[in-house]
Amino acid sequence: MSATHLPEPPFDGVVWALGEAPAFAAGDRVRILARSPIGHYRVPTYLRGKSGTVEAVIEPAGLDNEQEGFGRNAGAKRHYYRIAIPMTEIWPDYAGSPRDGLRIEIFETWLERS
Amino acid sequence: MTDSAHLVRKLPNDIGGAEAGPIDMTEHELLPWEKRCHALADVLDFKKIINTEEKRRGVEALGAQMIGNLSYYERWIVAFGNILFQKGLLTPEELARKMDEVAARHAAAEAGGA
Amino acid sequence: MSVHEHEHDHPHDEISVESAGYYEIMETAVRELLVAKGMIGPGEIRRQIEVLDSRTPALGAKIVARAWVDPDFRARLLADGRTGCEELGISFYDDTALIVLENTAEVHNLIVCTLCSCYPRPVLGLPPDWYKEKPYRARAVIEPRKVLAEFGTTIPDDVEIRVSDSTSMVRYLVLPRRPDGTEGWSEEALAALVTRDAMIGVVPVTLPETIQ
Numbered sequence: 001m002s003a004t005h006l007p008e009p010p011f012d013g014v015v016w017a018l019g020e021a022p023a024f025a026a027g028d029r030v031r032i033l034a035r036s037p038i039g040h041y042r043v044p045t046y047l048r049g050k051s052g053t054v055e056a057v058i059e060p061a062g063l064d065n066e067q068e069g070f071g072r073n074a075g076a077k078r079h080y081y082r083i084a085i086p087m088t089e090i091w092p093d094y095a096g097s098p099r100d101g102l103r104i105e106i107f108e109t110w111l112e113r114s
Numbered sequence: 115m116t117d118s119a120h121l122v123r124k125l126p127n128d129i130g131g132a133e134a135g136p137i138d139m140t141e142h143e144l145l146p147w148e149k150r151c152h153a154l155a156d157v158l159d160f161k162k163i164i165n166t167e168e169k170r171r172g173v174e175a176l177g178a179q180m181i182g183n184l185s186y187y188e189r190w191i192v193a194f195g196n197i198l199f200q201k202g203l204l205t206p207e208e209l210a211r212k213m214d215e216v217a218a219r220h221a222a223a224e225a226g227g228a
Numbered sequence: 229m230s231v232h233e234h235e236h237d238h239p240h241d242e243i244s245v246e247s248a249g250y251y252e253i254m255e256t257a258v259r260e261l262l263v264a265k266g267m268i269g270p271g272e273i274r275r276q277i278e279v280l281d282s283r284t285p286a287l288g289a290k291i292v293a294r295a296w297v298d299p300d301f302r303a304r305l306l307a308d309g310r311t312g313c314e315e316l317g318i319s320f321y322d323d324t325a326l327i328v329l330e331n332t333a334e335v336h337n338l339i340v341c342t343l344c345s346c347y348p349r350p351v352l353g354l355p356p357d358w359y360k361e362k363p364y365r366a367r368a369v370i371e372p373r374k375v376l377a378e379f380g381t382t383i384p385d386d387v388e389i390r391v392s393d394s395t396s397m398v399r400y401l402v403l404p405r406r407p408d409g410t411e412g413w414s415e416e417a418l419a420a421l422v423t424r425d426a427m428i429g430v431v432p433v434t435l436p437e438t439i440q
Contacts, residue, residue, distance in 0.1 A: 036123040040171040042395045044342050045124050046131040046369065058325065062397050069171035071201070073162045080397070082327070087391075091131070096373045099388040105398045130342030130393065134366035137378050141356050147252035152354065153276035154259055156322065157268050166322070167396065170344050186345075186360055188251040194258055204261055212257035220253065 022061075022079040023108055028054045030083065031114035032106060040069035043110050047102075051114050052085035058105055065107075078107040126178035127170075148187040155190060164197050172197045279321055283353040285424035287318055288401060291351060292427065293419035295328075296406045306330055309401060313351055320350045329392060330403045331429070336383045338376070338391045338429035339400040340368035346394035348401045352424055359428065369393055379430040402429040409435060 024030060034049035042065045058080040067076050087100040094100070144152070158164040164172070172193030173181065181189060198204040262268045291313055295302040305312030309326030320326070326348055329337035341347065342365050347355040358364050368375050372389045376382070383389055392400045404426040410418060425431045 038122050040167075040174065041125070041128075042343060044128050044130045044393065044395075046342075058398060065167045065396050068165060068167035071165070071168055073165055082398075087389075091370055095371060096389060097385040097387075099386075100372065101388060101390050102369060103390060103392040105395055127343055129362055129366045131370040132362070132366040134363040137358050137363045137367075137375065138361065139356075139358050139379075141358070144354065145252075147255050149277055149280065150259065150273055151255050153273045153280060154255070154268075156276050156279075157272045159322070161268065163262075163267055170396075173344070184251075187255075191251055191255045191258060195254065198258070198262075203265070203267065204258070208261060209254075209257055212261050213253050216253045216256045216260070 019079075022057045022081075024054045024057070024079075024081060024111060024113070026054050026056055029114050030054055030081075030111045032083070033110050033112060037066060040066055042066065043106060044104075046090060047085065047104065047106075050085055050089055052083045052089065054081050055084045055103065056082040058082055062107070064109070078109055080105055080107055081111065083111075121178075125174045126176075126181045127174050144187075151187040151191050154194070158194065163201075163203070164194060168197055169193060280349075280354065283350055285352050285422075285427065286419070287313075287353075288348070288351045288424070288427045289419040289422035290415075291316060291318075291328075291401070292403055292422045292433075293415045295403055296418055297415050302403075305403070318351055322349060324348075324350070325398045326351070326401060327392070327398055328401050328403050329390070329429075331405045331432075333387070333405075335388045335390050336429065337400075337402045338368060338372050338389060339394065339402060340365060340391060341394040342366070342369055343395060346396060346399055348399040348427075351401055352427060356424070376430060379425065381431050402427050404429075404433040407433055407435050 029051065030053070031051045032043065032047050032049065036045075036048075061077040061079050063072070063074070064076040064078045083104055083106050085102045085104070086098070087094045087096060087102060088098055090102060155164075155166070155169055159166045159169070169190065173189045175196070176184070176189060176193060180192070184192065195204070195209055199206055199209075259268075259273060263270050291305065294316065295305050295312075301312065301315070304315070305328050309328040310320055310324075312328065313326060314320070324346075329339070331337055340359075345355055345360040347359060349355075364375065369391055372391050373383065376389075394400060404422065406418070407421065410421070421433050421435065423431065423433070426433045
């Protein structure tokens, strides 16, 4: 069972390095992890543990901003995804239309398949 | 979890979904020093002396009381000072002496102009 | 020098002019020390102020008007907002990506940054104060319809409100709906209708009352 949606390598026999291809693809169901880093983070707490759908892979991979916040200007590139989450998933008492939704970009290290 | 852990786990800038009053749509034209402070932030990021993510982290690190009581660019310039000290690029003494010098210059200019 | 001497325990985000003296001195001191140490050049701040002054909502309005009249440009802009803007000569000095969000009869987009004040500065200039302050940032993601109502905007329940929360590298620009009754208008006349707030998504683009 493949855990990822690896794109087909351009040539037969070419092996992609670990982490080189995004683990998720548009349409995948994902859950935003509920961990609590201290010091600096860019995943707001109101979305921790919420489930959504990958809308798009944001290319190119970006620098992990939890590390960048402490002065790292290179290294630790992470795949980045635009995630779609229904408002009713985030707020059980959401007062607007059940169609309403939220979009946010989240690094792969914060996502798991759901 | 101890009662204080939420202060560590949820940064003071992380306010999505928080209780808040009506939106005050009053706008102000940036003061000259505020615009200089914005330009300084951009230049510090271009040169990766303080990248934008470090600036955000530096503002968060001021804590809720300072974030609540200082204005937007006041928070930025204090964060820049702290980060420059942490990186050993400036010392607290240098900045304090320079601020006294600048203040004296302002006072002299005001006295001369009066 | 006026220090920030008055104690106030009420949180506020607005600029307090009376306390600017102390922080203005700090700004001048930090800048002069960095220049004296050779870490930044003396003209670099001035140059960046010129860059900032050259970025206003008029740029965003040009992008929107072009997208309204040129379907090929619109498609390229929606595929990659940054390269679309770069086609028109707008540089991304802050090295951010741009997603252009198209409003339709089915979807109304609203942009916010709950964690700080991420904003498409290369195409809109600096954000308004309310965009940076707590009420908008806190409420846009939990009660967007009430927030829109405060701006006088009512979106029918059968239209999806889609709130995009910007978290650093990626910025958003709303491509508002072209108002009815503007068929055949010049690109310039269309651009004049497009406001900053419409490109944030808090209001629609409307015709001037004299025409309506």
